[in-house]
Amino acid sequence: MLNFPKANSIYIHIPFCxxxxxxCDFYSVKYTKKRVDQYWDALFLELAELAAITDQKLLQSIYIGGGTPSLIKAEKYFSLLNKIRQYFKLVPDAEITIEVNPASITAEKLIIYRRAGINRLSVGIQSLNDKYLSLLGRKSNRQHNLEKLTLINRFFNNYSTDLIFAIPGQTLAEFKKDLNDLLKFEPPHISLYNLELHPGTKLYQQYQADKLEMPTEELDAEMYDLAAAELKKAAYNHYEISNYARQGYRARHNFIYWLYQPYLAAGPGAVSFNGNYRFQNKADLKNYLLYYGTANSENILEQSIQTKKPTRNSASEFQVRQLEKLTAKEKQAEFAFLALRTERGILLNEFQKRFKQDFKKVYQAEINSLKANQLIKEANNRIYLTNRGKKLANEVFIKFLP
Ligand code: SF4
Structure with missing residues (x-):
């Protein structure tokens, strides 16, 4: 296994729905209590391994995502977070986020999350319109979502809400209503995603069978512009292509990805990055449990930490992990398009410092073409997306790929 000189954050995947x-094309399996118990033991073993290969164990953030982390008994997060604290140090104001689904959240769970140290929620609202919640296959309805937002506002002042737009059949007026209804709750952070169809999903199959008509690109862009204008009026900062925050509520965890900093991740399907290598756990819970077993002997874990040896031999590691060594060109490209996602864009000095090369020389042709198409701008030693560039971001990012 590789080494992490440092890791700023850890992502924990909870693969149950x-x-x-x-x-949805995220990796998840059907929730059962037995599976969760086995998974917790395996997760603790992986955390021990990750700690053993990380030199500077100071985390800025922990993100518990899924799947549906709020399906699990809330008390489980005491043991999970205690285990992370046992192996890593956290900065005093570390951001600790959990994704919650309105269908499985209760006041009791929210209280327990707070007691366990969770200080931020990411709430999968997705829509406030019953027609589209049903089309998306969500478990919640509008009324339920509204009630849960009220509840969340009572217990958490730091939370994000996800909203999907450009849903088949959705009109601009319907999206505006969703957005305005959501804004009544004044969520400190909003993530807005246009619906993408992924192979293997039910909606994709319907689309392939001509049973679904996707919104036009023009309508998609109109919705994006509408959201940007409405949220600006409501004092949200559009700090990343899909993310808006009130002052002081940007997602610190995600910023680590956008700044191309090293990060750890645990669980099937989870991806870690140490600055040179990316390694991804295979998205296969059964394989993951087989690899780790269900033993949770503290002796094995402590030995792993002290000797800096993984608890499994490296020959079998590839049963569970895929390793990718990034070339210099790939790293430069990833750095560029992740930075471009943010409002501040690419800081030319930072690129120079990191890669010992001049960004404008490395990508001279690409920069000229993107500027000519009004997709990027340059000012004050940084390059960033124009409004048009934000809507056509994938076209911009492709330009940087080696
Ligand atoms: S979108 Fe739905 S299926 Fe996918 S992870 Fe979330 S709750 Fe599970």
Whole structure:
């Protein structure tokens, strides 16, 4: 296994859902209590391994995502977070986020999350319109979502809400209503995603069978512009292509990805990055449990930490992990398009410092073409997306690929 000189954050994947949403291609399996118990033991073993290969163990953030982390008994997060604290240090104001689904959240769970140290929620609202919640295959309805937002506002002042737009059949007026209804709750952070169809999902199959008509690119762009204008009026900062925050509520965890800093991740399907290598756990819970077993002997874990040896031999590691060594060109490209996602864009000095090369020389032709198409701008030693560039971001990012 590789080494991490440092890691700024850790992502924990909770791969359980009660059913599959019609648009979702994330890795998840059906929730059962037995599976969760086995998974917790395996997760602790992986955390020990990750700690053993990380030199500077100071985390800025922990993100518990899924799947549906809020399906699990809330008390489980005491043991998970205690285990992370046992192996890593956290900065005093570390951001600790959990993704929650309105269908499985209760006041009791929210209280327990807070007691466990979780200080931020990411709430999968997705829509406030019953027609589209049903089309998306969500477990919640509008009324339920509104009630849960009220509840969340009572217990958490730091939370994000996800909203999907450009849903088949959705009009601009319907999206505006969703957005305005959501804004009544004044969520400190909003993530807005246009619906993408991924192979293997129910919506994709319907689309392939001509049973679904996707919105036009023009309508998609109109919705994006509408959201940007409405949220600006409501004092949100559009700090990343898909993300808006009130002052002081940017997602610190995600910023680590956008700044191309090293990060750790645990669980099937989870991806870690140490600055040179990316390694991804295979998205296969059974394989993961087989690899780690269900033993949770503290002796094995402590030995792993002290000797800096993984608890499994490296020959079998590839049963569970895929390793990718990034070339210099790939790293430069990833750095560029991740930075371009943010409002501040690419800081030319930072690129120079990191890669010992001049960004404008490395990508001279690409920069000229993107500027000519009004997709990027340059000012004050940085290059960033124009409004047009934000809407056509994938076209911009492709330009940087080696
Ligand atoms: S709850 Fe989330 S992870 Fe689970 S199927 Fe739905 S969108 Fe996917």
């Amino acid at each position: 009660s059913s599959k949403c019609a648009y």
